[in-house]
Amino acid sequence: MGRQIKRIAGIAMVSTVAMFFLGCADNYQRVGEEKPARVYPQGVAEHFTLTYTETKEELQSQGSSDSRIVAILKSDRSEDYENLEFPYRTFPNGLLVEHFDEQGQKSTIRADYAIIYTRTNIVDLQGNVVLETHDGKRLETTQLYWDRSNEWIFTQQRFTFSNPEEGTVLNGQGMDFNRDFSYFIAHKTGGEMLLKEEES
Template structure:
């Protein structure tokens, strides 16, 4: 009997050890990746019914001067999230935006988009979703996405676009283009489809 009890005790110890090893081996030491590991990022500021007016002085000023300024752009959005507290700074407009900008003659052109993001350090604006630029003379550009380089006053896309010019009655479809803000220089990378030309 002694041998049987010893044998049963050994089996019980072996079973208990196996269960303990099983529980220790099943510990949660899984390193989270992807969405699970994403750090929550909070904006430093949130503004609703946001309006920002950009102005510039008509002449260069010193620190003690005062001078007349002119409005060069007005940015409006239902929601603005300011992430300038991050290392890579940006401002986001998740519910869309409208930018009215004015040339030297105070003629207004308008840009609208469903979503926008301004990269503060590079002065690049990424506009997405139903992007429409309407120039003061009625020229219109429609595209799903556009980039606007504010520093160089240059707009470009690699997406499909439709360009309407009421001056000569033409409608042009294409893919990829770049142009200056005033529409005085326009470079379409690829054009296709029908071009409607107004007859006199």
């Protein structure tokens, strides 16, 4: 008799909780100002290429000045939201960035998806992000931020960084570094280092 009462009480409790959750469903249909506005790009470009250049000296009203290519951005598709209060541009089909140093040496960054925030000059790279420097260093992660104004790159995600010059592979989570990896801070790390034995 006691078991049967407990069983009935348990069924009653489950039924009450189920009715509570079903009764709390949001069936309200939003209209007018409270309905979130859909955002559409003001422009879409297919087979997008954008070249950034800089001049070595200030341009004069007459004549020309030497300039160099700093970066080239390439994507199958670019969507322009520059007309919004916080302007940005997306690359839903991926992005390739080719970056050139002052000696003309090329480093590349590839990502499955990217957003460039125009006002802050920050590039948010997502998906299979792979950065390769001209001297063979390689960083792989799922998200990477590139601060173009300060030439600073950082991630809070898990990463693998390999350096063939030193024979090292570093794994970790969270990393900040400058564009050529001459200075970097890794947060949580572990890795492998190959050591060459000296001949006796």
